[in-house]
Amino acid sequence: MNKKHNNIVSPIKIVNNNSQQDEGWTVQQKTKRNHSSSTNSNSTPSSPNERPPKPRKKIFASANRFEVFASNEDQDSNQMDGINDSPLNDTTKNNATNTQTENTNTNDLPIKAPPPVFVRGVEDFPELCTVLIELIGVDNFVCKSSTDKLKIQTSTPDAYRSLIRYLKEEKAEYHTYQLQQDKPVRVVIRNLHPSTPTSLIKSELEIRQFEIRNITNVLHKTNKHPLPLFFVDLEPSTQSNEIYKLTSLLHTKIKVEEPFKAKTISQCLNCQNYGHTKTYCGYLPRCIRCGAYHLSSACPNPRDTPPTCALCQGSHPASYKGCAVYKDLQRRKKPATSNNFFLSDNIRDKKRIVKDSHPANDANTNPTLSYAQATSGQSSNHHLPPPAADINKTITSFLEDFKSLINPLISLLTK
Numbered sequence: 228m229n230k231k232h233n234n235i236v237s238p239i240k241i242v243n244n245n246s247q248q249d250e251g252w253t254v255q256q257k258t259k260r261n262h263s264s265s266t267n268s269n270s271t272p273s274s275p276n277e278r279p280p281k282p283r284k285k286i287f288a289s290a291n292r293f294e295v296f297a298s299n300e301d302q303d304s305n306q307m308d309g310i311n312d313s314p315l316n317d318t319t320k321n322n323a324t325n326t327q328t329e330n331t332n333t334n335d336l337p338i339k340a341p342p343p344v345f346v347r348g349v350e351d352f353p354e355l356c357t358v359l360i361e362l363i364g365v366d367n368f369v370c371k372s373s374t375d376k377l378k379i380q381t382s383t384p385d386a387y388r389s390l391i392r393y394l395k396e397e398k399a400e401y402h403t404y405q406l407q408q409d410k411p412v413r414v415v416i417r418n419l420h421p422s423t424p425t426s427l428i429k430s431e432l433e434i435r436q437f438e439i440r441n442i443t444n445v446l447h448k449t450n451k452h453p454l455p456l457f458f459v460d461l462e463p464s465t466q467s468n469e470i471y472k473l474t475s476l477l478h479t480k481i482k483v484e485e486p487f488k489a490k491t492i493s494q495c496l497n498c499q500n501y502g503h504t505k506t507y508c509g510y511l512p513r514c515i516r517c518g519a520y521h522l523s524s525a526c527p528n529p530r531d532t533p534p535t536c537a538l539c540q541g542s543h544p545a546s547y548k549g550c551a552v553y554k555d556l557q558r559r560k561k562p563a564t565s566n567n568f569f570l571s572d573n574i575r576d577k578k579r580i581v582k583d584s585h586p587a588n589d590a591n592t593n594p595t596l597s598y599a600q601a602t603s604g605q606s607s608n609h610h611l612p613p614p615a616a617d618i619n620k621t622i623t624s625f626l627e628d629f630k631s632l633i634n635p636l637i638s639l640l641t642k
Contacts, residue, residue, distance in 0.1 A: 286355050287399040288348030341387035342404035344379045346394065347510070352377070363389050384408055394509060401509040402495070402502075411440050411460035412467040417482040421453035428457060431477055437470060438462035458486065491548075492556055496523070499537045499545040501556055513537045515545045 349355060352370075359368055359379075363386040371378040381387040384406055394401050419428070425442040432439050438461060445456035461467040471483050492501045498510035499518075515523040518537035537545045538552040547553075 286349065286351045286358070287346075287397055288350055338384070339407040341381050341384055341406055344381070344387070344390060344394070344401055344403045345376045346379060347376050347400040349377045358393070359390070362393055399509065400511065402498075402500075403507045404503065405507060408463065410463065412463055412470075413486055414459050414461070414470055415445075415484050415486050416457045416459055416476070417484065418455055419457055419476065419479055419481060421455055423457075423477065425457070427477070428459075432459070432470075435473075436466060438464065438467070492553070492560065494546065501553065513545070518545065 352372075356370070363381065367382045367386040368390070369380045371380070379390065381390055387406065391403065416428075421444060425444065429439045429442050440460040440462055441458075442460070443458045445454045445458060446452065447454055459470070461470065473481060473483050475481060493504055494501050495503050495505050495508050495510075496515070497505040497508045497512050499513045499515060500510070511520050512522045513519065514521055514526045514537065516526055516534045517528050517532065518535040518540070519526075533542055534544045535541075536543055536547065536550055539550055541547075541550065543550065
C-alpha cells in the first residue's frame with residue numbers, strides 16, 4: 228500500500244523563477260477553468276469573442292423641449308442599474324404566479340383583447356420594433372401609423388402591461404385605456420337610505436358571496452346632498468351578475484340597475500384632450516386655465532387672469548363645452564339631423580302606401596243606426612248611400628263636355 232501511495236504524483240508543477248526580485252523556486256498549482264453556473268451569482272460568464280454593446284439610438288422624441296440629453300454611456304448605465312434593481316425575487320414571483328392562477332380559476336369570463344396604445348413622437352420605428360420583439364415577442368403586437376400617432380395593438384394582457392411599463396420607463400408620450408379584465412362591474416342600488424354606512428352595505432353583500440371592490444354614495448349634482456343611490460363596484464366574475472336578482476337588502480326593498488351611460492365625451496384632466504382619462508395618460512400636463520405646460524393646481528397666474536383654451540386657444544377654459552373642438556367631436560359622434568328627417572319621411576311614405584293599398588271604408592262598414600232602426604231590429608244596409616262613381620268614367624265625361632264646348636270656339640278662330 229505504501230508503494231502505491233508513493234507512486235501518486237501530486238498536481239504540482241515546479242517552475243524556475245528567474246526574476247531578480249525573488250530568486251529560487253516557486254510552486255505553481257494547476258487551475259481549472261471556471262464555468263458559469265446559476266448557483267454562483269457573483270461569477271459572470273466571459274468569452275474571448277464578446278463584443279461591447281452598441282450604443283442605443285434615440286427612439287422617442289423628448290417630452291420636455293428644454294431637457295438636455297445625457298450621453299449614451301450614461302443612459303446605458305442608468306438603464307442597466309434600473310434593470311438590475313427591477314427583477315423580483317423568487318418569493319414575489321411565486322406569489323404573483325399564485326395570484327394569477329387564483330384569478331384565472333375564480334374568473335370564468337372570456338379574455339378580451341387589450342385596448343390599443345397610442346404613442347406620439349416616435350422617431351425610429353425600426354428600432355422600436357426590435358425592442359418590442361425582444362420585450363413581448365414577435366407575434367404579440369401589431370402597429371398602425373397615422374399622421375401624429377402610432378397605434379400599437381397587443382394580443383395578450385401581459386404584453387400590454389409590459390408595453391406600458393416600457394413606455395413609462397422611456398418617458399414616452401402615449402395614452403391608452405383600461406384593461407377589460409381590470410374593469411369592475413358597476414351597478415346602482417336604489418332606495419337605500421343615504422345614512423346607511425357603506426361598510427355595512429359591503430359586509431351584507433359579502434355575506435351573500437359577492438366580491439366588493441368599492442361602494443360610494445351618490446350626491447346631488449347641485450346641492451351635494453346624499454341621495455338614496457349607491458354605486459357598487461364588484462370584481463368581474465360570473466357571480467357578480469347575480470346581484471341584479473336582489474330585491475331586498477338591510478330590510479329595505481331595493482332595485483339594482485345598470486348606471487346610465489354619460490352622453491358627454493370624457494376629457495383628460497392631465498393634458499385636457501378628449502377621448503381618454505387622466506389615469507391612462509402619458510402626455511405632458513397642461514393647465515386648464517392658461518393652457519401652459521404645467522399642472523392646473525400649480526398655475527402661477529392669478530384667478531382673475533383671462534383664461535386661454537389649451538385646445539383652440541380661445542378665451543375660455545379648456546373644459547368649456549362651447550369650445551369649437553368639443554362641438555366638432557360632438558358633431559362627429561351624433562348622426563346628422565337630416566338623416567333623421569329623411570328617415571321620418573320614408574316612414575310617412577310607407578304609412579301612406581299602406582293606407583292607399585288598404586282603404587278604410589269606415590262609413591260604409593260601420594254605419595250609424597238610428598234609434599228606430601235599433602229598436603225595430605232593421606239593419607241600415609238598405610239605406611246605404613250608392614257607391615261612388617268610377618273616377619275614370621267621370622274624367623272621360625268631363626273631357627267630352629269640354630271638347631263639345633271648345634270645338635265651336637276653335638272653328639270660329641280658324642275662319
